[in-house]
Every structure is written in C-alpha cells, then in structure tokens.
Amino acid sequence: MAVGVVDQLEWYHFLIVGLDYVLKFVALGWVPQKRRPSSAMAWLLAIFLIPFIGILLFIMIGSPVVNRRRHKIQMQANALIRDMSSGEPDVPKGLEVTEEQLSMVQLNRELTAMPAVGGTLQKLYSDYAESIREIANAIDEAQHYVNVEIYIMAWDETTDPFFQALARATDRGVEVRLMYDHVGSMKYPESHLLGRKLDRLGIEWYAMLPLKPWRWKFRRPDLRNHRKLVIIDGERAFMGSQNMIDASYLNSGNLKLGRQWVDIMGEFTGPIVSIINSVFAVDWYTESGETLDLIDPSVHAEQLATAKKDTGAELMQLVPSGPGFTTEPNLRLFVSMAHHAKESLQIVSPYFIPEESLLEAVTTAAYRGVKVSLYVSEESDQMMVGHAQASYYEELMESGVEIYQYPAPAVLHTKCAIADGEVAVMGSSNMDMRSFGLNYEITLMTFEGAVMDSLQEIINAYREASLHLDLKEWKNRPWYKQYLDNVFRLTSALQ
Template sequence: MWEKLREVWSFITPDDFGFMFLGNIIADGMSWWQWLLVIADYLLKIIALGYVPSQRKPTSAMAWLLAIFLVPFVGIILFMLIGSPYINRRRHRIQNQANEMLRTISAEEPDVPAGHHLSPELTSLVSLNRRLTAMPASSGTVVDVHADYDGSIRAMADAVDRAAHYVNVQIYITAWDDTTDVFFRALERAVDRGVTVRLMFDHVGSWKYPGYRTLGRRLDEIGVRWLVMLPLQPWRWRFRRPDLRNHRKLVVIDGHTGFMGSQNMIDSSYLMKDNIKEGRHWVDNMVEMTGPVVTLLNSVFAVDWFTECGEEIELITPSESAEWLSHRRKGPGSEVVPDPGTDMLQIVPSGPGFTTEPNLRLFTSVVHHAKRSLTLVSPYFIPDEALLEAITTAAYRGVEVELFVSEKADQTLVEHAQSSYYAELLAAGIRIRRYPYPAVLHSKFIIADDEVVCTGSSNMDMRSFGLNYEVTLMSVEGTLLGRMAALASDYREASTELTTDVWDSRPWHRRYIDNLARLTSALQ
C-alpha cells in the first residue's frame, strides 16, 4: 500500500506546505499520534479561517491567520493568549452599567452646555463622543498646561496640599523615586490632615521599575489606599489577556481640580541605567483644570476603582465643596483656585470596556474636520487603515499636515513599525518633524484648524485604540487650543524635518525590518 502511495505522491508537486508535509509523512509511514497531529493542525486552521476574521479588521485578521499558518500550534496559543481585545464579562457589565447610569443622570443636559455656540460640524463631534461614551460636554477652566516634567509633578503636589476631602490618583506607571518624592510626601501630608487618598497604578506597567517591590509597603506606611489595575495574579484567580493595560493618567482633588495628560509618576529617565547613561528623558504634558468637567473626570476614576475592588465612591462636586466656593483655599506657593470658567471641555474615555473604539472615531473625525491645518503629536504612530486614509486624504485635500514623533523611539519594534508609514506620509505631502534624541517626545495631542484640540493618554496606535484603557480631553472653545498650539510651536522649533531624500536613502535591510514590524502591529 505504501509503495502505491509513494508512486502517487511522486507525480504531485503541490505548492502548499501543508500538503507537502502530509504527503511526506504518508509516504514514510505514520504512527497514530502523527495522524492526530496532522488532523488537529488542519482542523485548527479550518476553524481559524472562519473564526479569526469575525469582528476584526481585515489587516488584523490576515496577520493572525499568517501567524497561525506559518507557526502551527504556536500561532494558535498566541492567539488564545493575546488575540482578543475583549475583557471578561464582569468588566464589560460594569462599564455598560456606568454608561447607562451616566446617561440617565445627564439625560436632561444638552450636548453643548449653555453659553456655548458651536457650528453644526463641531456640535456633531460633541454628539459623537457623548453617544459613544455617555459623557456630555461640560464647562470648566483650563488653569495651565504643564510641559515641564518636574514642574508638573510639583504642581500636582501643590494641588494635593490644598485637598480637604479626598485625592484620587490613577497613573499607569508609578514609582516612588527622588523626583516623585515631592508628590508622595504631599499625599502623606494629606492623609495626616484626614484626607482620603486613593491611588491606582497598572500592575504590568509598573512592575519592571526600581522600587516596585517595596512600593505597596511604603504606601501602606503613609496611609494611602492603593490598588493595582488589571492585575496578573493567577494564584488569586486574577488573570486575563496579559497585554491589556490601563494607560490612564489623572489626578482629582476634592472634585474641583483635576490633572490629566500623558505623564507617568516616575522620574523622566524612567530610572533605567541605559537611559541615565545616554541622557534619555521623557517629554510630556499635563492639563490642569477646574470646574464641573472635573466631576466627569472623577467618574472615570470611580468606575475603574469600583471595577478593581467593588467599592463605590461618593464623589463631591464643586458645588458641594464649601472650602472651594467660600474660602478658595490657598496652598503654599499656589494661586487661588479659579471659579468655573467658560472653556468647553469633554472627557472621552476609551478602552476594551467600550466596543466602539471612541478615541479612534474621535481622532478620525477630527482629521476629517481639518480644512486648513492639522497637527499630530504622538510618540507611537501606528494608525489603522481608517485613520491613515483620513490623514493622507487631508493632505491631498490641501490641508497642511505635520506629524511630530521622536527621532528615536524608546521601543525598537515600535520604532520600526511606525517608520514603515513614513514613505506614504511623505508622498502625500505630510511634514514629519522628529524631536531630537535623547529626548522621547511622549506628549499626545491633535489640533485641527485652531478650532478643536484633543489631548490625553491615548497614542495614535492600534494598542491605544483597542487594547489600552485611555482618557482624552477634547476642547472646541476656550483657552486650551491656544495653549496646546503654543506647545506645538515649541516642539516645532526644537525638531528637525525628515525629508523624502533622506528617507529614501535608508538601507534595504532597514526597509525590510520596518515592513516586518508593520505586520506585527496588526496582531490584535
């Protein structure tokens, strides 16, 4: 029988590797377990063809199928571990319940707060965000945009020193070091005054940095209530897709003062020896604001706190904070906290708890809104098809588009993946400005026509769109636009422009690695 099969296979030269493999093992004779492996391999591939593309972008589906077909079994295992952006049902349920509660509470509120008059196009942006996240727009005052790294930490510490009721802190990477000590000492003083201090940081995001092993003990010693977000603790039955992260950065004091942006609570070198040796440091921004919008920012923290520990938080709003309204308390070296102002601000949370990718839809809509100018700032620029097409189309429409990135990214794979987009961006006429090494430009914002600005924790990459919990602040009326435009001007003066001639002269092996990295960016 085997001789006859050999004769048959001698006339067959199929291109498909799977059939070649099957022919060889049939010709050589197989044990039962070999048959089992072959059958299992083909069965898994057939199932993958029908399952992987479901509710997944075509590029992502093709990348996963390629991995599954090229590395059998290993590709399946990787897909099962990190192939789905969905979190467990409990977290989805909590987010949905929070959204419905917010919709019920704010049902009588208009999309645009009283006193603000927007064009129909800008109003549609506000309505989009509200429909996707249940967050209405609100009034507030942008006190400052803190672009000095150490100064930003001191500003947050000063605000904590004014706290009378509570301090809520949620920051992706948290480390107690010489730079951040001023902030943690402010938290300690707040606890001593009887203020409730809550702190959350991401488990995986923080654990690789010096001091993590003793961080919890030190927080306990000063009386801070702390939690890790999205913990990976299988011994406690707390396990999920390991690369889902809570990437939000926010601080709320008494419901009347809030900070949010791109900055983590760690030294600007991230405490790494190589960074310190080379002088590498992170460049960030944090927006300080007051007024009713802070209550909405606080609700983002409250949902995440409840999700991690099941405790409901009573939120004190500015109207309930007697110290803020009556006394306008002053902290050491600080200014008087201003009254609610006329900035129109909207909080836009996003992440696996939202199935509609609110940040991606917002950024894409803002790009389509641009008629004259578009400024994009992102340390990790790996757009999906919709955002890439929107950006290049804007340039072809005659919009002056500029993209700010780091001259050298802090992650090699990201560096190559985002570099793979430069050729088509340059071909469309987009100006790519690279912030000089050893700085890592970590700020994240977008400005269109000096009419709308978005800033926060969200990068313009597939991870932030589908895998990370993020929070973005949008403003279409007020002082934030001017402040962020001034910051972009500072970045422009410090940056060098990447030209087509320079980029086309890169070696062939760099092009190959860039394109290979681009494939991996879609594995989600």
C-alpha cells in the same frame, strides 16, 4: 518509498496533523469575528505559519472574551451617566459652538455618554518636574479626598514630593485612593516594594489589571490601563501624558544617553472635574468593588456657582476609551478631526501607527490641501514600535504630510492634536492600534480657548526644536531598515 514513510508514522502523528487542520479550520471562522481585516489576516498568518503556538498566542492575547466583565461594567456605567445627564443639552447654556464642533460633541456623547461641560485650564505644564511639584502642592491643599490613577508609578527622587504630599494628606485625615497599572509599573526598580510603602502610609491602593495566574487571575497581558489623572476634592484635576516616574524612567541606558521623556499635564477646574472623577470612579469600582458617589455635572456647576467658584471658562468634553467600549471612541474622534480639518492639522504622537481609517483620513486631508504636520521622536524608546511607525512615513510624506522628528536622545511622549485652530485634543492616547483597542485611555476635547492656545505654544516649540524629514533622503535609507520597518508593521496588526 512514500508508503514506507507512512508505515513508520505512529497514530499520534496523524492525530497531531488532524488537530492542526481542525484548529486552522476553526480559526478561519473564529478569528475574523468583530475584528479588522488587517488584524484578522495577521493573526491567521501567525496561526497558519506557527502551528499550535499561533493559536495559543491568539487565545492568550488575541481573544476579546477576556474583556467581557469589564465591558459589562463599562456599559452599566455609561447607562448611569447617560441617565444622570439625559436632561442636559449637548452644549451648556452660555457656551457656543459651530455646527461642525457640535457634530463632534454629539459623536463623543453617543459613543461614551459623556456630556460636554464647562471647564477652565489653570495651567498646562510642559516642565516634567514642575508638574509633579504642582500636583504635590495641590495635594497639600486637599481637605476631603485625593484620587490618583496613573499608568506607571515609581517612588524615586523626582516623584518623592508627590508621595510625601500623599503622606501628609493621610496624616490630616484626607482619604487617598490610588491605582497604578500592574504590568506598566512592575519592571521599574523596587516596584515590588511600592505596595508596602503605600500600606505604611495608610493609602488604599490597587494595581490595575493584575497578572497573577497563581491566584487564578488570568487576562490578556497586553490589556493595560494607560490613563493618567489626579483629582483633588472634586474641585481640581490633573490629566495628560505624564507618568509618575523620573523623566529618565530609571533606566541606566537612558541616564547614560541623557534620554528624558517630554510630556504635558493640564490642571483643570470647573464642572469638567466631575467628569474626570467619574472615569476614576468606574475604574475604582472595577478594581475594588467599591461604589463612589457620582455627581451630575449640571448639579456640580450649580454648586460651584452658588459657592462663587469657577464654573468653566470654555467648553470641554472628556472621551474615555478602551476595551470596555466596542466603538473605539478615541479612534473615531481622531478620524473625525482629520475629516473636519480644512486648513491645518497638527498631530503630536510618540507612537503613530494608524489604523486604516485614520491613515486614509490623514492622507486624504493632505491630498485636499490641508497643511498636515506630524511630530514624532527621532528615535523611539521601543524598537519594534519605532520600526512599525517608520513604515508609514513614506506614504504619509508622499501625500503631503510634513513630518518633524524631535531630536534624540529625548523621547517626545506628548499626545495632542489641533485642527484648524478650532478643535484640540490632549490626553493619554497615542495614535496607534494598541491605544484604539487594547489600552484604557482618556482624551480631552476642547475648542477655542486657553487649552488650544497653550497647546499651540508647545507645538510651536516642538517645531523649532525638531528635524524636518525629507522624502528623498528617507527613500534612500538602508534596505535592511526598510525591511525591518515592514516586518514590524505586520506585527503591529496583531491585536
């Protein structure tokens, strides 16, 4: 009977089976290349269980080959920045750090070429609408140029002051450059009209990492630019976690629930602004091909001193990261913070899906007596991410990590961390696998000073508003939720 079945098979059946085995054999040696074992195993599982479709998905969203051009540009930019600041010390004169803080500065500089410089926090905004108004006010004071790079951008009632300020700036002859992420913004109302509106204002703009296969622009659809920054005249900069869209993200379901995003944006002056501007310049060149002038931060500091302007009240270091970097600078920074923590480690991340080294660093800190607290949303705005994140809670709490859930319907979108009251970070980067390998992110590291004090006040407010997660109650949650958590934990490794 078996022979009869074989006799009924056509030649192309054997071809398909043979091709499937060949693809799986090739995948065994191809997929693990420069990839974490967990990620490689997840991809191989998909390829082996879903013939042809699995390998097609890997080619589309799993292969690092599509990052080659941007990686080359980033390496060239790093070399330029490293050459410009090669004569500068790791820490500018007049600013002191401990040996442990210095080691973190040196780590970041080695990974990104970015030197530590002086900077001053003018204000850390935790009021969503206020930050947009203040950005608009700053744009109204612009005399030469405004550079904007924000992941999600939509022209709505809340963001109208921002766009009106840009319009007034162009009317004054101020040069405005603007970038937003193509995929990040495309799902929001009238996104297809945003470019036309910007054209009418005379603004030069680009949709970052565009997906336009009909124009032969192929790239990974999950490769996104997640940065949020605004620079005015090279003297003032805003950066943080907030996108340029209404706090409801213009979603009818969110409006019905009263769901709004909770974010922070910092306003900075001093030499740190030139560093933030250099990140914009690299991204602008990548999208437009136009080269913008970069200024050495030490020269910038001298110019500010000569003009009797702010030269920076505290030490700051910018840590850009993304597919253009092969060393995952943000992940190494977060892991280093956890390892250095001796008394306390506070983490705020809406999407906490740690890579193995970060999970071990955080739980090890808790095991050795460090008071570790993690702040997340009670309900995630993304179902798959919410389940994947929840799969880590039991392991974290068993190690001693205290988990606080910011109450629904709000979405806690702030990204920051403080270790021992000595090192603090804030910016656009979540602590999840996408942020470590797929998203272009920007993180600011600071030490004792105004930034840390302001972040601590905000974290204290989050703690007062949040629900403390109980390990015993968590273990007793319904079985189907635990099942979904574990399923989506596996899919989170596909990168």
